[in-house]
């Protein structure tokens with residue numbers, strides 16, 4: 670399935686940028702959103718140089734009203750990717766602060782729902798396309814949602830919440846002609862992982878991650894987990910006693 674009306678949040682950096690540029694080609698209308706004007710403008714102009722039609726919007730996905738308005742302004746969507754996310758861990762402390770936990774859940778979970786729920790309303794009004802669906806909604810989860818690692822508890826819990834929501838909602842959404850996809854990347858080289866104080870097995874380039882995601886979404890997969898071996902490792906690790914991970918360094922706290 671070739672998507673031609675595509676919306677991506679968090680398109681100003683890292684994986685969102687790589688996804689935007691991987692989809693950018695003639696005949697594609699990209700709706701790109703993020704908060705940082707200069708970085709977003711750079712991605713938009715690079716995508717235009719690849720002959721995509723690009724509409725960029727400064728957007729904070731924690732603002733439900735603004736996010737709904739942005740989605741509705743897209744008017745027609747084959748694919749939306751809720752990619753915007755933040756990450757942090759306990760740092761030197763044993764506990765994450767309430768402010769940090771609220772920020773992570775506010776952006777990664779509620780921000781994703783602010784994005785995908787209006788998109789599902791919009792898609793439900795669209796005609797069924799050649800691929801038999803009205804549109805596809807993808808959420809960027811993480812392999813961190815498969816294993817409760819002490820490196821970043823709130824982040825892990827937030828991604829697990831998205832994972833459960835997509836898995837539980839996909840059969841119902843399919844009845845409305847909407848495809849739901851949950852993407853579970855392993856470690857990707859982006860600004861988000863640049864400060865991780867530990868070895869990142871399977872660390873991959875954002876462009877390579879974007880290519881895997883495009884292939885999985887084109888095939889209409891509900892779960893796209895990569896690297897596959899790392900997903901299996903995480904599921905196995907989740908069955909082990911958590912003291913096994915006690916020595917793993919924690920992700921730094923939010924600045």
Ligand SMILES: NC(=O)c1ccc[n+]([C@@H]2O[C@H](COP(=O)([O-])OP(=O)(O)OC[C@H]3O[C@@H](n4cnc5c(N)ncnc54)[C@H](OP(=O)(O)O)[C@@H]3O)[C@@H](O)[C@H]2O)c1
Nearest residue numbers: 679681682683684703704705729730753754856857859861
């Ligand atoms: N890197 C990895 O190893 C990895 C692994 C698994 C999953 N992921 C997930 O992949 C997604 C992208 O992460 P990344 O690694 O590409 O990190 P990144 O380079 O830090 O990019 C995060 C993006 O999210 C945007 N963003 C953050 N808060 C936002 C908000 N409130 N409203 C709108 N946009 C917001 C940022 O843009 P602005 O600052 O311009 O708003 C930026 O474009 C995240 O959901 C992350 O959890 C990453």
